[in-house]
Amino acid sequence: MPSARRNDMLELAMAPQARRLQIAAAVSVLAALIWPGQAVLVARALGRLLDGVPVAPLPVAAGFVALGLIRAALGLWADRLSQQAAESVITGLRNQIIAAEAARAYETAFGGAGAVAALAGEKLATLAPWLLRYGPARARVMVTPLVLLTLSFSLSWAAGLILLISGPLIPVFMALVGMAAKDASARQLAGIGSLNDLLVERLSALADIRLLGAGRQVADGFAAEATNLRQRSMAVLRLAFLSSTVLELFAAIGVAMMAVYVGFSLLGEVSFGTWGGPLTPAQGIFLLLLAPEFYQPLRDLAAAWHDRAATDALRDELGLWQAAATPARPGAGARVTRLSGPADLRLTGCRLPSGAALPEIAISAGEAVALVGPSGAGKTSTLRLMAGLVPAAPGMVRVAGGQLLDDAAADGWRARIGWMPQAVHFLGTSFGASLRMGREGDLATAMKAAAAGHLTPRLTARPGETGGGLSGGEARRLSLARALLAAPDVILADEPTADLDAETAHAVVDGLLAARDRGVTLVIATHDPALAARMDRIIRIGNPA
Template sequence: MARSDPLRLLLVPVAPAMRRLSAVAVLASMIWPLQAALVALAIGAALQGQVAGALVAGFVVLGLGRAALSALADRMAQNAAEAVITNLRCRIVTREALRSGRDLGPGATASLAVEKLAALSPWITRYAPASARVAVVPLVILALAFWQSWAAGLILLISGPLIPLFMALVGMAAKEASARQMAEIGSLNDLLVDRLAALLDIRLLGAAGAVTQGFATQAGDLRQRTMAVLRLAFLSSTVLELFSAIGVAMMAVFVGFSLLGQLGFGTWGAPLTPTAGVFLLLLAPEFYQPLRDLAAAWHDKAAADAVADELAVWEAGQGDALPGTGARTARLSGPATINLRDCVTAHGLHLPDMRIDAGQAVALVGLSGAGKTSALRLMAGLELPGAGSVEVAGQPLTEERVDAWRARIGWMPQRAAFLATSLRANLALGRDGDLDAALDNAAAREVAEALPRGLATRLGESGGGLSGGEARRMTLARALFSQPDLILADEPTADLDRTTAQAVTEGLLAQHANGRTLIVATHDTDLAAQMDRIIRLGDTT
């Protein structure tokens, strides 16, 4: 598959509009040969002492029509660019809100949605129309040149291909430079997000100087990569201007010496007339103009290629789409039971059958990669199985029921994640619940009170201002906030010291003692031993 395919696929939603745009852009350019013919005829008539008012009037009318078509093409191109970019931004925002995993960091994703997608606009508004004109206009002008003089046609035929040849050579380097620049922009944005999230820790540790120096170094790298892109852009402009200038100069020399009678070849028998000479001189710049426009916009295509590649990486790095709508809804009725039968995940992992009754405490154990997290995600309705079935509360778990089922669940992920807002908002997430009870049950009240502004303390996505154990206790408090019937905890004690792990374990067991169903995926043998049941996944020998 051609490397340009990912880029062309971005235009699929506006394909009809792009075809109309190409037709209008080509039509606007094709008016010039008619204008050139009128100018040449007018000059020829003037040399013979004739009045050429009608020819001048025709030239003006055609010029107005060309200007109107060019303006229409520009407006159509802007509308198409806006439609493509808006659609992609909506996709990114929607999928970031509804998807469970991502390969790019938050800063890189934001940069992709805001800064980098804007690089598609010049490609759509400049490169796409120019490529349509290149496919038609030079060929028509070449035919007209050969019609008047085989030598003039030969000049254009030899000099014309040199522009796209060198344009392609420069373009390959421009693509690599643009890709490096785009990657550096994303890295710098990710670094900024991480440092802002950990701003409190940086100030407490007195690391502001080192952080500032790191920003300065990475900003310097970005500046160098940006200048590399600009150098290549100027190089390509110089090359195309050189060859187009040489071609126009050769045409002028041929026409001039032919009209002076110094050249006796190059025509189809009859000497070159002043009208034909002027016509060729007016056609020559327009022959190169589409090629020049295309070459000038070549670095726009290089930047757009880099963006398309990053979009492909973003698409590939996304987790499976979150089932349901995420809307608040009434809780699904029925006992908090779960039954997995013949389940195969979307990634092809086979899980053993398991039935968990209401009020049980169950530990899922096994080697890394055995499917503990995947089983929890299927139980929580965060994924639907690729094969097999999941029953919850005695009913099949379907796309229509997942929101109501998740309303009954307290989810404690393995990796603590927070919104860039207050601790209170991170715990409540817009739900109704008992915040004091959640903090007490998670042994997290003293953690909240120790923060500079208590529950009003603003956190970053990585939980800046909280240690690993504190962040884990806060995720437990968040899971308990809405008083769920079922608690799903993924490695709740991993990487915690003994004291903190014991506090988290006691909080979970207290919820089980209150009648809640508790399911944990864990490598912690002490935690697993305190559950009612242990379900082993994969090979644990």
């Protein structure tokens, strides 16, 4: 398990699984310590055979197999505990990221949807090898080599000295490689997020790309980014293979040195290194059997060190995601009873995400108001404040006769709102289901009011996220139908006539004004002076254009 360097997301997620991971590490150590018992059985049997003493093979084989089965069972148990802990940690972090992103009041500086999806998906999956291998390997390194070193020294100080000198070379080189491995892993993770963001962006603009005939340029750009990611991934693999080769070399040299010493001792060519009498065949075989197992935990830790480097890079990325956190959207997003009271609004002392102050805004029930101003002035953000989609702090938004629009009132207030965003989005299901979104209402009437009755036969079709197969005007009419479906008391529309031809724009505006005539409070953000002129009142956001 990692040292408690800071109280970050990963450590908080691991805290409930700490006990399980500790048990897994302890069981893994216990499994490794069974090998000396097996080595004793083999060494004694072979030693007696070399001395010409008869040996009953069945008890030796039975004991060796029994200990081996116990060792395998303990290893499986440790793996199972680690796997359960890994699944729990990854699932918890993934749910935390998804829940936080779903409740975001604003987009963050961390990255787009592709970067967040990569973080919650394939990047979090890199935790599994670390949780499965690093903790148990580190625990074995702390115990097993010391036990085997003690056993080796008890038989021969020369054999113990061979292990004592050669063993530390592996963790020293491992630490040196680890620093470069973390940097390489960080670059790889950043590349994955960037490539996912690029893919999402290109897919969302696919219709425009095809219309402009820019497919080849986009494909070339994507290929360049994919090549860059491939190079970063290969850099990580090169480090892994290089370090593994060097560490295996150190282990092989150590085992070879032990074999040379034992061999020459048994041949009588070397007479030093023991605590008195000469090395016996049984002792020599026992030392030879211990040597590979002395290096094995170090090799396992070296292999898991790259997993640790990847996890350190992921830890930093989780920290960046946390640092980019924004206030949560008010309310729980639950279906509740509509908030009672008149459909009026009042904004006092509110500020935009940019920090700019909004004028005090008061809109009466049944009033039609246009929000106008230059691009980027904050019209869309003002609509989001009115809908309770972003917190109003440090100001206040009061609705429905003066009730504060906070967590307690937000869901009930939004149940009264028809929302018509500037960018039209549909669910990955039929048009009809995407318009209903699980709500009750007369869809045919809403379609007629939005001048979209001719699109009714297409309600069973499955659009893309941005309404593939629809023209901009058709998508805007369906967006209006969705806003009108549940008979809202307030309609908030963001640029409802943007990029529409005159006929379609006229139909959409007529649908909105018809709702106003039925007593619906209407607030529209627009650059269209003709549309603004048809409202009861104009409120300017930012400096006048």
